[in-house]
Amino acid sequence: MIKLITGAVVLAGCAALGMFFASGFRRRVQQLVELENVFAQLEFDIDYLSIPLDESFEKAAKNSCGAISEMFLYITDRLRKNRCCDMQMVWKRAIDRSKDDLFLSDDDKRILTDFSKTLGSGNKEKEKNNIKMTLMRLKLAEDEARTAAECNVKMYRGLGILTGVFIVIVLI
Amino acid sequence: MNMRIAEILGYVPDNLRVMLRKTFELTGDTLQEIRIRCGLPLIVNTSHGSFAVLPNGEISPAVGGAYIIKSSDLKRVFQAICENSVYAYAEDIKQGFVTIRGGHRVGITGRASVCSGRVESFREISSLNIRVAREVVGAANNIVDSIITPGKVKNTLLVAPPMGGKTTVLRDLARQISDQGIKTSIADDRGELACIYKGIPQNNVGVQTDVIENASKAEAVIMLLRSMSPQVIITDEISTAKDAESISQCFGTGVTVVATTHGDNAEDVRARPILKDLFGSMGFEQIIVLRKEGVGLNTEIFGTVSEVN
Structure with a gap:
C-alpha cells in the first residue's frame, strides 16, 4: 500500500514538473502576445493621442498583468521620478527586475532593449517606425515561440510522466 | 532655495544638478536665465549680470574654468523637457519653446528642419535657454x-x-x-x-x-x-x-x-x-x-x- 502511494506521489510530482517546464513555453507565447498588444496601444497613443510615454506606459501596466504589468509600472515610475534617465538603462533594469516571472528568451528581451534605444527622442514618424519594426520582430518571435511550444509542451509533459514511471519502476 | 526655481533641477542630468543646486543657492531669486549651449560654458543670467558656472557650482564673471556643456548634457536636458516624448511636444518645438513644470520656458535653437517654409522641428539642438518664470503677486x-x-x-x-x-x-x-x-x-x-x-x-x-x-x-x-x-x-x-x-x-x-x-x-x-x-x-x-x-x-x-x- 505504501509503495502504491509513494509511486503515485512520485508519478504526480514528475508529471507536475513536466507540466511546469511545459508551461514556460506557453507563458512565453502569452507574454509575447501581451507585449504586441501593448505596442499596438502605444502606437495609437503616439499617433492619435500624442500623449507622453509615461502616461501610455501607465495604461499598459493597467491593461496587462503579471510580469509585463510590473515591468511597465517600473518604467513609468522611473520616467516620472527621473526625467533625465537613460531610457535604455531603465528598460534593461525593468526587464532584469522581472526576470523571474518573464518567460521571454534572450532574443525577445533584446527586441525590447533595441526598441528602447531611440524611444522618445524622435518625431511621430520615427516613433511609429520604431514601433512597427518592434511589432514585426515580436510577431516573428511569437510564431517561433508557438512552434517551440507545440513541440516542447507535449515533450515535457510526456517526459515528466515517463520520468515518473521510470522512477516508480526503479523503486519497485 | 525658491521651490519654483528648484523645479528646474528635475530637468537636468545628475552632474549638472549638483552644480546648479549650488548655483541656485548663490543666485537666489535674482536668477533669470540658464543658458546651455553645446561645447560652450554653462552660463546663468541674473539681475546682476551674466555669470559662468564653474564645475563646483560657484559662479564667475569670467568664462575661464567654467563647466563646458557636453552634447550628452544637452541631449539629456532636451529629452527631459520633452518628458522623454519629443513627439508629444512637436507643436511646442515648432514654436521654439517648451513650458516645463513651474512655468519656466525653455527656448530651443539648432539646425531647423523646414517644410513649406515653416520650421517643422530641429534636426540638431545646439542650445537651450531656460527662462525662469517669475510671478509678482501684487504687481498690478x-x-x-x-x-x-x-x-x-x-x-x-x-x-x-x-x-x-x-x-x-x-x-x-x-x-x-x-x-x-x-x-x-x-x-x-x-x-x-x-x-x-x-x-x-x-x-x-x-x-x-x-x-x-x-x-x-x-x-x-x-x-x-x-x-x-x-x-x-x-x-x-x-x-x-x-x-x-x-x-x-x-x-x-x-x-x-x-x-x-x-x-x-x-x-x-x-x-x-x-x-x-x-x-x-x-x-x-x-x-x-x-x-x-x-x-x-x-x-x-x-x-x-x-x-x-
Missing part, C-alpha cells in the same frame, strides 16, 4: 482700481517699452479681476501669462480664468468669445493688424478687453496705424502707461500714468 496693485470700477471693468490698454513689466502686470491683473468672480479668458499666444503645464496654469491667474495658449491671438480671442462667454478677455502684446481686428470684434459685445502693447507714451500708441481703430466710443476707454519705479525681483513697483480718452 497700483492700477487695479483704475480698471475695476464698481460694476464695470474698463477696456484698458497697458503700454510700456520692452522689458517694461507689461506681462507681469497683466498676469497679476488677470488674477485680481478673476478672483473678484468675473469670468476672465486669456488669449496667450506665447504661453507667458498662465504657463500651462499638463493642463494646470503654473502661474496664479485666478479662479475664474480660462486660457487658450499657443494659438494665434486672433484665433484665440474669437474662440474664447464664442465658447467661454467671458466678461473680460485678457491678451498680451497687440502687434499685428489681425490681433487688432479680433480685439475690435469684442468691443460692443459687452465683453471687456484688457490688453498690452509696446510703446513709450499714449500719443505714440494712438498714432500707430494698426491700433488707431481700437480707440473711440466703443474701443479702449483708457491707456495706462507703465513706468518702472523700483528695481529688483519681487520689489518691483509699477507706477502708472493714466490717460483717459
